[in-house]
Amino acid sequence: MREFGYQRAADVPGAVALLAADPDARFLGGGTNLVDLMKTGVERPGRLVDVRHLPLDRVEPAEDGGLRVGATVTNSDLAAHPEVRRRYPALSQAVLAGASGQLRNMATVGGNLLQRTRCGYFTDVTQPCNKRVPGSGCPAVEGDHHHHAILGASPHCVAVHPSDMAVALTAFDAVVSYRTADGPGEVPLTEFYRPVGETPHRETALPQGALITGVTLPPAPVAARSRYRKVRERASYAFAIGSVAAALDVRDGVVQEARVALGAVASRPWRARAAERVLTGAPAGAATFAAAADAELAAATPLPENGYKVALMRNLLVAVLTELAEEAVR
Template identity: 80%
Template sequence: MKEFDYRRAPDVPGALALLDDRPDARYLAGGTNLVDLMKSGVERPARLVDVRELPLDRVEPTPDGGLRIGATVTNSDLAAHPEVRRRYPVLAQAVLAGASGQLRNMATVGGNLLQRTRCAYFTDTAKPCNKRAPGSGCPAVTGEHHNHAVLGASRSCVAVHPSDMAVALAALDAVVHYETADGPGELPLGWFYLPAGDTPHRETALPAGALITGLTLPPAPVAARSRYRKVRERASYAFAIGSVAAALDVRDGVVRDARLAFGAVASRPWRARTAERVLIGAPATARTYADAAGAELAAARPLPHNGYKVPLMHNLTVAVLSELTGEAAR
């Protein structure tokens, strides 16, 4: 591992100053992703700015009835928070599906948002990778890609985003808050992650040197009946090969509101807005759910070895929505 300078930030302005002083520095919270990438040589920061002790570790109600979640809230505390479990169960379920208890105790909300792909070509510095070394190529397109993207990919990158939490946040219209030397800012999650396009190394729309301070969940009555379902290749903790975050409001047999997002199928959490448009106002039936899934997945462009993801996501979507409908009927 390359030698690096370590500093502990005294406060948010101090953290920004420490990073501004060394543009090749990185913020460190739990380190569950960053430290692994440093060990493999993918990340080589000259300085780590420890932000773990900053006062950003609270989950609090917002004046409009939503929740504000601090960037250093651990994944364990987030999943266990009674208001998250009661009002946004899909988020608690996604966090619990994401990692072991030991990792959840260390990992933070801000770090989870910024975790990087687990594509084997990205993590192997002996291989070319446009995300790691722009312009070097994407060997996954013709190589090993059975876990890779079927939606929104490009010839420059077919890797998928690894976060479970971010999929639920996409369905919930979360807003990411950050601080820069020029003042605070915010980004809706739908704008936070950038499409792969021709610049897959640019993963988020965060300004250079920005520090994530937290996120807000807007009030969403539909989220009280929500679910996260993840498919993985082994029963123990593993990254998804497909996942669905869904929330459904059914009254008198008709879908009144719906939120839907897919995971492990694109370079970013995939908000299924086409499917939502099919669902809202339609009968709450398996046929409607199949039509909605089919409409969303019509845009899929699988590679030779990951076409299985299309029927997997179709069936998973129908199953999760059907389960939510069953709950609403009870």
């Protein structure tokens, strides 16, 4: 590992100033992703600015009736928070599905949103990768890609985003707040991750040197009946090969409102707008749920070894929607 400096930030403006003064520095939260990448040589910061002890570790009511989650709230605290479990249960379920208890105790909300892909070519510095070295190529297109993207990919990158938490946050229209030397700003999570296009190394819409300060969940009564379901290749903790965060408001047998996001299918959490349009105003039944899944997956462009994900995601989405609809009539 490359030698690096370490400095603990005293406050948010100080943290931003430290990074602005050293372009080779990186913010450090729990370190559960960044430190691993430093060990493999993928990340090589000259200085780490520790932000874990900043006063950003609370979950509290937002002025509009939603919830504001500080960037240094741990995954464990987020999943266990009574208001998160009551008002956004799919978010709690997603966090609990994401990692072991030890990792959840260390990992932070801000760091989770910024974690890098787990593509084997990205984490192997002996291999080309457009995310690490722009223009070097994407060997996954012709190589090992059975875990990779079926939606929104490009010839320049077919990796998927690994976060479970971000999938649920995307379904509930979360907004990311940040701070730069120029002041505060915010961006909806649906716009936070950039389309992969020709620049897969530019992963987020955060300005250079920005520090994530929190995530706001707007009020969403529909989210109280929500679910996160994850499919992985082993029962113990592993990254998803497909996941769904969904919420349904069903009254008199008709879907009044639907929220759906998919995970492990694209370079970013995938908001399933086509599925939501089919669901809204339609009968809450098997035919509608199948039509919604088919509408969303019509744009899928699988590679030779990951075509199974199309059927997997169709079945998974139909199953989750069916369970939510059945709960609505109990």
